[in-house]
Amino acid sequence: MAENRRRFLSRAGAGAAAVLLSGCTSLSQRKWVTDLLSDVEILTRHAQRLFAGSQTLxxxxxxxxxxxxxxxxxxxxxxxxxxxxxxxxxxxxxxxxxxxxxxxxxxxxxxxxxxxxxxxxxxxxxxxxxxxxxxxxxxxxxxxxxxxxxxxxxxxxxxxxxxxxxxxxxxxxxxxxxxxxxxxxxxxxxxxxxxxxxxxxxxxxxxxxxxxxxxxxxxxxxxxxxxxxxxxxxxxxxxxxxxxxxxxxxxxxxxx
Amino acid sequence: MEIGPAKILRRALGLRPAGPHYFFRRHTVFVRISHWVNAGCLLFLLMSGLQIFNAHPALYWGKSSDFDHPVLSLTAQDTDQGMIGVTQIGPWRFDTTGVLGASDVDGIRTARGFPDWATLPGPQWLAMGRLWHFAFAWLFAINGLLFWAYAAALGHARRDLLPTKGDLAQLPRQIANHIKLKFPRGEGAKRYNTLQKLAYLFVIFGLGPLIVLTGLTMSPTMDSAFPQLLWIFGGRQSARTIHFICAFSFLGFLVVHIVMVILSGGWNNLRAMITGSYAIEDNKDG
Structure with a gap:
């Protein structure tokens, strides 16, 4: 039974991963998701410019x-x-x-x-x-x-x-x-x-x-x-x- | 009082013991949140990272890419039998058709490094892989820094993670116990054992910062701000290779971690990381 449970858990895990995966692929096609993810770029740009400034070579x-x-x-x-x-x-x-x-x-x-x-x-x-x-x-x-x-x-x-x-x-x-x-x-x-x-x-x-x-x-x-x-x-x-x-x-x- | 198989089963499933037991608060709420945020980040980072890797499925050593001598490459080759996937590590070549180099996308054999079930998003889409990767990289780094601050300020690292002299002396016996799948119970289960401590220290203070720094070394702007990074890792392409090795070390840790969580009393461990409560057997005979 422990083995059954383990098999169940691994199947459930694989199933959950598949749902998550297809979910994320479809999320990637939604505008609000891409907009939100793209906004991270502003944070990245400001953070990098903070260290790199305008003159570092x-x-x-x-x-x-x-x-x-x-x-x-x-x-x-x-x-x-x-x-x-x-x-x-x-x-x-x-x-x-x-x-x-x-x-x-x-x-x-x-x-x-x-x-x-x-x-x-x-x-x-x-x-x-x-x-x-x-x-x-x-x-x-x-x-x-x-x-x-x-x-x-x-x-x-x-x-x-x-x-x-x-x-x-x-x-x-x-x-x-x-x-x-x-x-x-x-x-x-x-x-x-x-x-x-x-x-x-x-x-x-x-x-x-x-x-x-x-x-x-x-x-x-x-x-x-x-x-x-x-x-x-x-x-x-x-x-x-x-x-x-x-x-x-x-x-x-x-x-x- | 249960005996024999029933008791072993309850223990394997991590159900609360039928005999005398009490609940022990194993993880603070901070550690629990930090743990699950980190787990989510790792999953997204790994899969979006493989998507990015697929844009150029080869690794090099040094400052730049010596295209004729990759350290590792996943390529597709056309043969009389159709397209095959070839994984090359240094001079060694392996046929990895179906998984690495060439795999099926919607039933059609396609040239791609990692298969679509391992990448985020599934289809070849570098721009979107980068968006997911950088968003979760921020979350991963902030979560990691907060955990470091917490672990240092509240003594979590020193008290619970740093092995004591006694721990180190017990290391050989603990390795033997692990191989025999014998895990501490009762009072002994309240502390991490030496192997756990070493594994967690390695991941939190080794792999974590290493994967962040090698990631930053791949950024041309960061290289202008911190050229030392290139010196430390031996160049941008070396940093990319180390980043890849770190990612798979994380994956290896994850697999071992999940197996050990299950083998050493699945639900009891899982509940402890969700609600904080961990059931401890009260009888001395264990």
Missing amino acids: APEFSKKDIAPVFRANGTLDPATPDYNAHAANGFRDWRIEVGGLVERPLSLSVAELRGFPSRTQITRHDCVEGWSCIGEWTGMPLRLVLAAAKVKPDARYVVFHCADNMAVAGDTPQFYYESLDLLEATHPQTLLAYELNGQALPIEHGAPVRLRAERQLGYKMAKYVRRIELVEGFAHINGGRGGYWEDQGYNWYAGI
């Missing part, structure tokens, strides 16, 4: 730590006719527009970006999936771009609009986009990067210019950047959550 590594092959993820080639034409032309006519809540809108070519002071850093790229890769990035600190454009006082976020279309062929185009708040955007290691490991940025890594935000996860680091927009909020942009993956349910704060 992501660890930098030495040349020997650089991965022989830097793993590419997400879009590997936008392959639109427009992008292909730019690629064939060595991105000579590629321009990055800086607009929105700025006093001096800019239009920068890659050559002009290279003319500004640059920063080179060997950092670790952390994918939300869990893997890490180390590479050497060179680019123009974003805060210099923002200073040149003279950000208006009511601007709070920097939105990056990209050239890669994430929608399946035939659907309405949905271009990749991302956003940072000004604290992360003006961090010393936040770059508009145009070189990886001393070479012009390869197409699979976001040629000609991608974002590096070294205290954030990989999906924040928009590739194929076309337009930089200073905004007060991003509720009116696409899905309204501040980024392509955020619109699919990922956290806007990607420091963890």
